[in-house]
Amino acid sequence: MQLTRIANDCGTAFQSDPLSFLQHAAAHSDVVAFDLHGVPHLFINDPELIHAVLVEHASKFQRTEYTRQSLSKFLGNSVLVVDGDSHRKQRQRLQPAFYHQQLARYAVQMVAHVQRAIANWQTDTPCDVHHAVLRLTLGIVTDVLFGTDAADILDDMEKLTQAISASQGREWLPSAERLAAEQADQALLERLNQRIARLIAERRAAESPRGDLLDLLVRATEDAMMTDQQARDEIITLFVAGHESTSMTLTWALLMTALHSDVQAKLRAEALRVFGERALQPEDYPQLRYTQMVLRETTRLYPTAWILFLRLLNEDLVLHGLPLRQGTTVIISPFVTQRDPRFYPQPERFDPERFAEGWEKVRPRFTYLAFGGGERVCIGQHFALQEATFTLASLVRHFNILPEPDYRIEPVPLTLLQPRHPVRLRFVPLS
Ligand code: HEM
Numbered sequence: 529m530q531l532t533r534i535a536n537d538c539g540t541a542f543q544s545d546p547l548s549f550l551q552h553a554a555a556h557s558d559v560v561a562f563d564l565h566g567v568p569h570l571f572i573n574d575p576e577l578i579h580a581v582l583v584e585h586a587s588k589f590q591r592t593e594y595t596r597q598s599l600s601k602f603l604g605n606s607v608l609v610v611d612g613d614s615h616r617k618q619r620q621r622l623q624p625a626f627y628h629q630q631l632a633r634y635a636v637q638m639v640a641h642v643q644r645a646i647a648n649w650q651t652d653t654p655c656d657v658h659h660a661v662l663r664l665t666l667g668i669v670t671d672v673l674f675g676t677d678a679a680d681i682l683d684d685m686e687k688l689t690q691a692i693s694a695s696q697g698r699e700w701l702p703s704a705e706r707l708a709a710e711q712a713d714q715a716l717l718e719r720l721n722q723r724i725a726r727l728i729a730e731r732r733a734a735e736s737p738r739g740d741l742l743d744l745l746v747r748a749t750e751d752a753m754m755t756d757q758q759a760r761d762e763i764i765t766l767f768v769a770g771h772e773s774t775s776m777t778l779t780w781a782l783l784m785t786a787l788h789s790d791v792q793a794k795l796r797a798e799a800l801r802v803f804g805e806r807a808l809q810p811e812d813y814p815q816l817r818y819t820q821m822v823l824r825e826t827t828r829l830y831p832t833a834w835i836l837f838l839r840l841l842n843e844d845l846v847l848h849g850l851p852l853r854q855g856t857t858v859i860i861s862p863f864v865t866q867r868d869p870r871f872y873p874q875p876e877r878f879d880p881e882r883f884a885e886g887w888e889k890v891r892p893r894f895t896y897l898a899f900g901g902g903e904r905v906c907i908g909q910h911f912a913l914q915e916a917t918f919t920l921a922s923l924v925r926h927f928n929i930l931p932e933p934d935y936r937i938e939p940v941p942l943t944l945l946q947p948r949h950p951v952r953l954r955f956v957p958l959s
Contacts, residue, residue, distance in 0.1 A: 531850060532557035538564055547834065547941050550864045559850065570852065571859040573868065575894040580847055581839055581858055582894070582902030587612065589839035592857060602692050602717065604761030607907070608769060619907065621748055622762060625673065625741035626907055631914055633739070634672045635810030638915045641668045642922050643807065649923075654932060654952040657782050661919065662686065662775040668915050669770035673741040674727060674763065681767075684720050688764070689772050691716060693943040724760050741766065766908075773832045774912040776944050780830040781823055781920055783951050784878050786931040791880060792924060794818055799925035808922055813914060817885070819921045823913060824883040827898035828872065831862040834945040836900055862897035863945065871895040927955035 534553065542549045542564055550571060553560040558574035572578060581589060590611040591599075599609045607618040624630070645664045649655070666682055691713050728746055737743045745762060748754040785792045795818060802815045839858040846852070867875040871891050872882060882890075899906035906912070923929065931953060938948035 530557055531559045531561055534560060534562040537566065538562045538569075547863060547939070550835075550859070550861050551867070554864045554868065564857075568853065568856045569859060570856055571861070573861070573865050575865075575871075575892040577848055577850075578860055578865070578894040578897070578901070581860065582900070582904070585845060585847065586902050586904070588841060588843055588845055589858065590842050592838045592840045595837055598695060599692075601695070601713075602688065603765045603768070604757065606758075606761040606765035608765050609761075616903070618758075618762070619903070621744070621753065622741070622766075622907060625744055626911060628910075631910055632810065634911065635813060635914060635918070637672045638668055638918050639808055639810050641671065642915075642918045645919075646922050646926055649927070649955055651927070651955050651957055654954050657951045657953050658775060658779040658946075661778040661782075662771065664919065665771040665775040665778070665915065666767075669767060672911075673766055673770065675731075675738045675740045675742055681720070681723055684716060684723070685767050685771075687716055688720060689768055692768065696943060720764065721760060724763050725756070727763070728756060728759060770908055770911070773944060774916055776832045776946055777823065777827055777830075777912070778916050778919055779947070779951050780832075781826040781916065782923065782929060782953060783931070783935075783937070783947065784826055784829075785822065785920070785924065786929045786953050787935075787937075788878055791822060791878070792929060794880075795822060795920065795924040799921045802921070803925070808918060808925070812921075813917060816917050816921050818880065819917045820913060821880040821883040823916050823920065824887075824896075824898075825878060825880040828866045828882070828896065829876075829878060830939060830945055831866060831898040832944040832946075833898065833900065834861060834863040834939075834941045836860045836862065836897070837904075860897065863939075863941070865895055865897055868895070923955070925958075927957055930954040930956065 532553075538549070553562075553571050554573040558572065559577065560571045562569055562571070572581065591609065596609060603609050605614070607615060607622060610618065641664060645660070650660065663682070666685060670681065670685075694709065695713065727742065728749070731742050731746045732750075742763070745754065745759040749756055749759050785795060798816060798818045802812050803809065839860070841852055841854055841856045841858065844852065844854050866872065869875050872895075887896075894901055899909040935951075936949070939945050940948045
């Protein structure tokens with residue numbers, strides 16, 4: 529394994545244009561070492577090394593102090609924030625809510641939400657797609673995981689997601705502005721905490737269980753496996769993680785569908801074959817194969833997690849012959865690896881066929897990283913794919929989806945990878 533070292537501190541280059549910086553580094557070598565603000569960093573773009581970090585030696589890596597602090601302010605000590613044994617225990621407790629049988633149950637609610645959204649879809653003027661799907665995915669996660677008609681919580685959850693993004697890099701703001709923003713965050717968090725405490729209390733008082741995630745968490749608090757504070761942290765985390773990435777992925781997928789008429793025609797043909805004139809049913813999910821391929825290809829070209837959470841090495845380690853010092857921060861970028869022509873020829877081309885049946889065997893493991901990998905792989909990936917599949921299939925079945933003229937695609941790596949310009953599409957009802 530050849531290591532390339534970039535001299536000097538690369539903080540400014542990385543911060544001003546991280547995608548170009550990382551793509552440029554990957555063009556030189558699969559392993560690039562550099563310093564960022566004096567801290568040793570290692571960027572890896574080799575599937576075996578990625579596997580070594582995410583799986584073989586996963587226990588030797590942890591969240592960086594900056595990541596932990598900035599997340600825990602909003603998400604407390606949830607599964608997304610903590611490391612080691614605490615992480616394993618918390619993940620095991622949440623996992624049953626994402627088992628296959630549970631997902632099949634959620635499908636019923638997901639389909640109902642999608643059908644309601646389609647009935648009210650904006651067709652008279654171009655639609656701000658992200659706004660439309662954000663409300664849909666937030667409604668689904670709220671109802672499916674927490675079983676509440678939480679119309680009163682939707683606005684605050686949307687604000688919280690914005691506050692988490694806005695808080696990154698706030699240390700550079702003038703202190704008066706920073707203080708005002710922090711006070712606003714605090715007020716928002718207090719409102720949400722009170723609402724979640726009520727949610728937990730109402731569920732405790734309920735006569736019969738619903739069998740959803742909230743039941744699971746409330747039961748864990750009653751069995752003294754978890755405190756109310758811990759349950760609150762997991763609830764808020766799943767609210768946030770459970771809607772924003774999915775809505776952004778759907779935004780990209782709808783943009784790709786609008787820009788590639790051949791793909792749109794195939795999607796529509798599949799929807800007509802699978803459910804045609806009748807209403808979409810939860811059981812249709814496995815038959816919507818091509819729709820799932822389109823979503824995977826979308827997450828390849830536009831992975832909302834363009835970079836995985838930084839991994840901080842907590843002991844010295846020889847990684848496939850490379851000696852690494854404790855304190856090294858490892859960077860893995862799904863955006864860069866998934867655009868590497870060795871694994872995806874003509875990487876810029878949007879081609880859902882790359883994910884045809886058996887795709888996992890066609891290329892090395894850990895070259896598709898849109899949902900991460902190893903013990904911290906996204907807990908909600910099948911949940912997300914299921915709801916996105918129902919949404920995309922229903923939309924192409926009911927509407928011809930057209931782009932605005934001259935739309936230029938420009939991915940911007942903020943907290944999530946998002947389009948620079950709002951995606952506005954026309955949805956023309958099909959007779
Ligand atoms: C298309 C939608 C989604 C994408 C692209 C996505 C992506 C990811 C990625 C890449 C990670 C791993 C990050 C890392 O290792 O650094 C992750 C973790 C996580 N995701 Fe997702 N996610 C999506 C939807 C969801 C949904 C729907 C939920 C919950 C309902 C969810 C909950 C979580 C949680 C709790 C973690 C942390 C897991 C852990 O650390 O053990 N995600 N997600």
